[in-house]
Structure formats: structure tokens, C-alpha cells
Amino acid sequence: MNRKxxxxxxxxxxxxxxxxSAQTPSDESEAVTIPLEEIWAYGMPGTRKIEDIARLSDxxxxxxxFESWFxxxxxxxxxxxxxxxxxxxxxxxxxxxxxxAVFSEKEKPQKRFSSEDKVTIVFFSEPCGGNHVRIxxxxxxxxxxxxxxxxxxYFERTLSQTFAxxxxxxxxxxxxxxxxxxxxxxxxxxxLGLNPTDEDWSAKVLCKPFKFVMADKRE
Numbered sequence: 442m443n444r445k446x447x448x449x450x451x452x453x454x455x456x457x458x459x460x461x462s463a464q465t466p467s468d469e470s471e472a473v474t475i476p477l478e479e480i481w482a483y484g485m486p487g488t489r490k491i492e493d494i495a496r497l498s499d500x501x502x503x504x505x506x507f508e509s510w511f512x513x514x515x516x517x518x519x520x521x522x523x524x525x526x527x528x529x530x531x532x533x534x535x536x537x538x539x540x541x542a543v544f545s546e547k548e549k550p551q552k553r554f555s556s557e558d559k560v561t562i563v564f565f566s567e568p569c570g571g572n573h574v575r576i577x578x579x580x581x582x583x584x585x586x587x588x589x590x591x592x593x594x595y596f597e598r599t600l601s602q603t604f605a606x607x608x609x610x611x612x613x614x615x616x617x618x619x620x621x622x623x624x625x626x627x628x629x630x631x632x633l634g635l636n637p638t639d640e641d642w643s644a645k646v647l648c649k650p651f652k653f654v655m656a657d658k659r660e
Contacts (some may be wrong), residue, residue, distance in 0.1 A: 475579040475607055479540050481533070481659065482605035485575060491604060492641055507602055508546045509566075520592050522567040526549070526648035528560050532608045536561035540606065553654045556614050560655070564588055564621075566603035569646040574603040576605060577624055584615040591624040592639055603647070614657045620650045 482488035483503060495503050514522045527550035529539035540563045542548040554560055566574055572592040580587050588607070595601050624635035 473581045488497045525651040526655045530558045560609045562607040564605040567646045568600040584617045586619045588621045612655045616654045
């Protein structure tokens with residue numbers, strides 16, 4: 442290969458390298474994890490006790506929320522009771538009050554928020570026995586939010602409740618999708634002969650995926 446051919450080959454190689462670099466994203470989307478210790482939940486290990494907010498908000502307990510769930514489920518004879526999760530404006534006390542307004546049917550779930558608002562996800566299950574829901578991790582990648590959870594067997598006759606307020610803070614304008622993903626049970630339960638997952642149970646009583654929008658300006 443003569444000198445001119447070598448120079449031409451080097452130029453082609455440099456052009457190919459530059460083109461490949463241009464096609465490779467320089468800033469890949471990073472996952473944002475909401476730590477369990479920032480989540481307010483009822484009877485869920487690793488989270489903050491939501492009963493503490495209830496006291497701060499002048500509610501005697503979470504009874505009004507749980508009672509509204511039971512009354513609704515009883516009217517529906519505990520069939521097809523699963524409904525979509527939802528988001529509320531605010532955090533902590535204000536988020537709990539907003540959730541109560543929705544559960545008591547005084548307000549409809551809000552679908553649109555301002556980018557100036559702090560937003561909280563309301564994650565719950567309808568009254569039912571059989572399992573406790575345990576959040577493992579909440580992760581946001583761009584405008585996709587995933588709540589990862591697993592089921593802990595519950596053998597008592599009383600009904601169990603799942604209720605959690607997951608703070609997202611302020612979010613950039615976009616449409617956000619919130620989905621739930623069931624993880625396999627703890628190995629100690631699998632060794633006892635239980636199925637790793639129970640998708641049927643979750644489909645019947647766990648809140649369903651939903652969407653909400655963050656707008657540029659307050660409307």
C-alpha cells in the first residue's frame with residue numbers, strides 16, 4: 442500500500458469513528474430511585490409510618506380512608522373492586538388530605554398538574570385477605586415510573602390494607618406513566634411451596650397503572 446492509500450484509509454477510519462460517536466448518546470437517561478425511607482406507608486417495613494401524618498393532619502387515624510374502601514367494596518360485593526392509582530398535589534399532610542378527598546369521593550383524581558407543584562403517588566390495594574403488599578423499590582426513568590413490589594402471605598381472617606404515599610417532588614413538564622411490577626416472593630415463602638408470584642391476586646385488588654400530566658404553567 443502506497444503512502445496516498447494509507448492516508449486515504451486513515452481519513453476513512455477517522456470519519457467512521459466520528460460518525461459512530463455522533464450516533465452514541467452522550468447523556469443516557471439515569472434512573473431516579475425514591476428511597477423507601479422517604480415513602481409514607483401503612484404497616485410496610487422500611488417505610489415511614491403514615492399514622493404519624495394522620496396525627497399531624499388532625500385526623501384521629503386512617504379510619505376514614507379504610508372505612509371508605511370497605512363501604513365501596515361491600516357495595517360491589519368485593520368483585521371487580523380494583524381501581525387505578527392516582528397522583529395528588531402536595532406532600533406529607535397535604536397529600537394525605539388530598540387522597541382522603543378522592544377516597545371519600547369528594548374530589549375526582551387529578552390528572553393534570555403544574556410543574557410548580559410537588560406531586561405524590563397514592564399506591565393502595567382494596568380490602569382483601571391473602572397477601573400483604575411490600576414495596577421493594579420505586580424508580581423513575583424520564584417520564585416512566587415503576588413501583589416494584591412483592592407479596593407477603595397473609596393467613597389471618599381479617600382484611601389487609603395497603604396504603605402508601607410516594608413523593609416525587611417537582612417534575613419536568615411531560616406525560617408520566619405509572620406502572621406496577623410484581624417481583625418474586627421472598628425465597629423463604631417459595632421454599633414453603635407458594636408460587637413466586639400471584640398476578641391474579643394483584644389484578645383483583647391492587648391499584649391499576651395510570652397516567653398524569655405535568656404542564657408548563659398553572660392552569
